[in-house]
Amino acid sequence: MINWANFISQCFNGLVLGALLALISSGLTIIYGTLGVLNLAHGAMFMLGGYAGWMAYTYTGSFIVAVVAGALFVMVVGLITEQLIIRHFYSRPPEDQLLVTFGLGIVFVEAVRFFFGSLSKTVPPPAPLTGITQLGFMVYPTYRIGLLAIIAVALFVLYWVLYRTRIGMIVRAGIEDSVMVDSLGINVYRIFMLVFGIGAMAAGFAGIVNAPVVSVAPDVGDAILVQTFVVVVIGGVGSFPGAILGGLIAGEIISLTSMVNPAYSYVMLFVAMTLVLVLRPRGLLGSVGRE
Amino acid sequence: MGTWPAGSQGNTVYIGAAVPLTGAYAVQGEDERKGMELAIEHINSNHELMKKLAPKINNGVLGKKVGFLSADSAAKPNQALQVEQTFINQNKIVAMIGSTSSAVAVALNKFAQREKILYMAGISGSNDTTGKDCVRYGFRQGVYGEMCANAIGPILVKQFGKNRKAAFMTPDYTYGHTTTESVREFLVKQAGWTMVTNQVSPLGTQDFSQYLTNIANAGADFLINVNWGRDAVLSSQQAKQFGLLPKMTLVLPYQIPFFAREAGVDISEGVFAATDFWWTLEDKYPLAKQFVESFQKKYGYRPEWGAENGYMSFAHWARMVTEAGSFYPPDVIKQWEKGEPVPHLLGDFHYRPQDHQYVRPVIIVRGKAKKDMKNPEDFWEVVEVVPGDKVIQPPDAFGCKLGDYT
Numbered sequence: 001m002i003n004w005a006n007f008i009s010q011c012f013n014g015l016v017l018g019a020l021l022a023l024i025s026s027g028l029t030i031i032y033g034t035l036g037v038l039n040l041a042h043g044a045m046f047m048l049g050g051y052a053g054w055m056a057y058t059y060t061g062s063f064i065v066a067v068v069a070g071a072l073f074v075m076v077v078g079l080i081t082e083q084l085i086i087r088h089f090y091s092r093p094p095e096d097q098l099l100v101t102f103g104l105g106i107v108f109v110e111a112v113r114f115f116f117g118s119l120s121k122t123v124p125p126p127a128p129l130t131g132i133t134q135l136g137f138m139v140y141p142t143y144r145i146g147l148l149a150i151i152a153v154a155l156f157v158l159y160w161v162l163y164r165t166r167i168g169m170i171v172r173a174g175i176e177d178s179v180m181v182d183s184l185g186i187n188v189y190r191i192f193m194l195v196f197g198i199g200a201m202a203a204g205f206a207g208i209v210n211a212p213v214v215s216v217a218p219d220v221g222d223a224i225l226v227q228t229f230v231v232v233v234i235g236g237v238g239s240f241p242g243a244i245l246g247g248l249i250a251g252e253i254i255s256l257t258s259m260v261n262p263a264y265s266y267v268m269l270f271v272a273m274t275l276v277l278v279l280r281p282r283g284l285l286g287s288v289g290r291e
Numbered sequence: 292m293g294t295w296p297a298g299s300q301g302n303t304v305y306i307g308a309a310v311p312l313t314g315a316y317a318v319q320g321e322d323e324r325k326g327m328e329l330a331i332e333h334i335n336s337n338h339e340l341m342k343k344l345a346p347k348i349n350n351g352v353l354g355k356k357v358g359f360l361s362a363d364s365a366a367k368p369n370q371a372l373q374v375e376q377t378f379i380n381q382n383k384i385v386a387m388i389g390s391t392s393s394a395v396a397v398a399l400n401k402f403a404q405r406e407k408i409l410y411m412a413g414i415s416g417s418n419d420t421t422g423k424d425c426v427r428y429g430f431r432q433g434v435y436g437e438m439c440a441n442a443i444g445p446i447l448v449k450q451f452g453k454n455r456k457a458a459f460m461t462p463d464y465t466y467g468h469t470t471t472e473s474v475r476e477f478l479v480k481q482a483g484w485t486m487v488t489n490q491v492s493p494l495g496t497q498d499f500s501q502y503l504t505n506i507a508n509a510g511a512d513f514l515i516n517v518n519w520g521r522d523a524v525l526s527s528q529q530a531k532q533f534g535l536l537p538k539m540t541l542v543l544p545y546q547i548p549f550f551a552r553e554a555g556v557d558i559s560e561g562v563f564a565a566t567d568f569w570w571t572l573e574d575k576y577p578l579a580k581q582f583v584e585s586f587q588k589k590y591g592y593r594p595e596w597g598a599e600n601g602y603m604s605f606a607h608w609a610r611m612v613t614e615a616g617s618f619y620p621p622d623v624i625k626q627w628e629k630g631e632p633v634p635h636l637l638g639d640f641h642y643r644p645q646d647h648q649y650v651r652p653v654i655i656v657r658g659k660a661k662k663d664m665k666n667p668e669d670f671w672e673v674v675e676v677v678p679g680d681k682v683i684q685p686p687d688a689f690g691c692k693l694g695d696y697t
Binding site: 005215 | 313497504505524533553565
């Protein structure tokens with residue numbers, strides 16, 4: 001017999017987890033969709049956001065400053081990385097891109113471990129979001145409910161930038177035909193740099209807003225990276241709405257499976273990914289014919 | 292045979308350690324590594340404490356300096372095997388050490404038996420390490436699930452009474468499953484406790500919300516958290532976020548070094564845990580005091596039990612080799628199997644010849660409140676030092692069959 005309280009609780013849980021995965025995946029998928037780079041350093045950027053935010057929090061005691069610092073720091077890291085390294089790899093084979101971004105990830109993680117050690121760091125939630133809230137079907141950490149709203153706003157802003165602004169229009173045009181955009185006198189490479197920065201910022205922002213849920217440690221990005229890739233594959237590589245849909249699906253699969261047997265939750269996630277790959281290889285919302 | 296005699300022909304003999312320096316057990320692994328490093332230093336310099344543990348050392352063992360090699364295992368069996376294989380190929384190590392995850396300990400046990408190289412498990416809580424997966428070439432100094440269950444069980448029953456409901460959280464590998472089983476069996480059989488749910492999570496889980504949601508809906512009044520390392524820290528912190536703590540009483544049957552420091556005193560306060568060592572034992576045991584002092588002098592903090600475990604394992608190796616007067620592995624093993632009293636920081640105990648397990652005390656600690664802490668590292672008070680022979684199971688209980696000498 002189904003325990004309904006538990007079922008509803010787990011559905012809600014899946015929503016929160018899914019939102020977080022959606023946010024991280026959106027950054028990954030924007031970068032891939034625009035630049036064609038599979039950024040394996042994305043998990044490390046998520047981690048960097050957490051550390052930058054934690055540092056800012058330690059000095060200022062303000063959660064908002066921490067979030068801004070975490071997001072901006074990783075955006076700057078993204079911009080610098082793109083200029084110094086990534087752009088030299090746009091025209092190289094995908095395996096070179098994978099190796100260089102994978103290596104970058106290791107460098108980020110080890111640098112953080114060198115400076116801060118392995119002991120995890122905690123960032124407390126902002127005062128209005130501490131404690132627990134009675135939802136009726138269960139009690140839930142208030143911050144996680146707040147997190148849902150924070151992520152929703154972040155995703156909306158990302159969507160708005162990509163689909164409702166001139167920059168977004170150029171980015172999307174650049175994806176379709178960069179030569180054409182270039183010949184219109186628009187500096188496509190400046191735009192590409194910005195895209196990498198925005199994608200990195202999404203990871204960094206996710207890293208710091210997730211810090212009060214899961215403490216920050218050098219390898220927090222490792223597990224997240226794998227799940228993020230699953231999300232992107234399910235939703236459709238390069239598709240922004242796909243990342244959101246994929247994230248929510250992944251969150252629900254993990255949470256609902258664990259109601260029956262937690263040990264299978266990640267197995268089921270990969271089963272779902274395999275099914276999608278077999279039945280709809282370009283992912284649920286992936287576009288046809290995009291490279 | 293193995294690295295003998297090649298490994299002991301030069302001026303230096305090497306010991307190879309595989310310890311987790313990354314991943315969920317990184318903090319504990321680093322502490323363990325420091326304990327080992329200190330032990331080697333003490334072996335090579337005739338330190339007073341090491342002289343008491345292994346009297347026949349003489350600026351090294353059997354006329355040779357001891358060299359220490361260590362590398363990251365990430366608490367993964369495959370990586371640990373690769374590390375040790377490299378040390379064997381390049382340095383002809385005469386002994387291996389390390390684990391901090393019983394999955395690694397079990398894998399290295401089998402590897403040690405195959406390669407005929409001595410292996411001392413570091414921190415390894417699984418019953419199987421000297422139980423069904425025991426080997427002739429493997430030894431364990433530390434305590435494990437069954438001993439801890441038998442030591443902490445009576446205290447829980449005395450403190451909280453009979454017929455209580457407990458939710459278990461278990462990491463999904465040999466340590467987790469055997470420890471949960473030992474604790475569950477003790478509480479069920481001795482006091483009629485019920486396990487209302489057992490949430491099994493993979494090693495290295497970060498978000499425990501789905502497991503905690505199941506526990507929230509299961510109606511338990513105890514949270515017995517068998518998770519270890521950062522997994523234990525995160526799951527306990529998140530249990531608090533979900534309002535499960537302090538509503539439920541947290542129990543850590545296999546205490547986690549640095550838990551209180553990392554998770555915070557508000558979580559560790561009042562928590563009962565079973566462990567190998569806690570530094571305030573220095574008040575009663577002079578050797579423990581020497582150890583804590585020299586460790587603190589070198590590393591700037593008081594050692595936790597990962598360090599103690601690493602230090603003691605090396606001290607015992609040095610003792611056995613020097614007493615046997617040979618590096619020839621079967622001779623050293625037979626020295627271990629004499630079952631003679633072997634000194635420890637907490638007194639003299641012996642290794643059981645039947646399963647190579649050290650019959651040593653289990654320490655039961657309880658988390659202090661912030662206001663009772665006398666210094667920033669004064670997290671636990673020692674409730675009881677339970678003698679090993681009171682809590683250890685018969686040597687054949689978990690199906691140990693040691694293999695061949697050669």
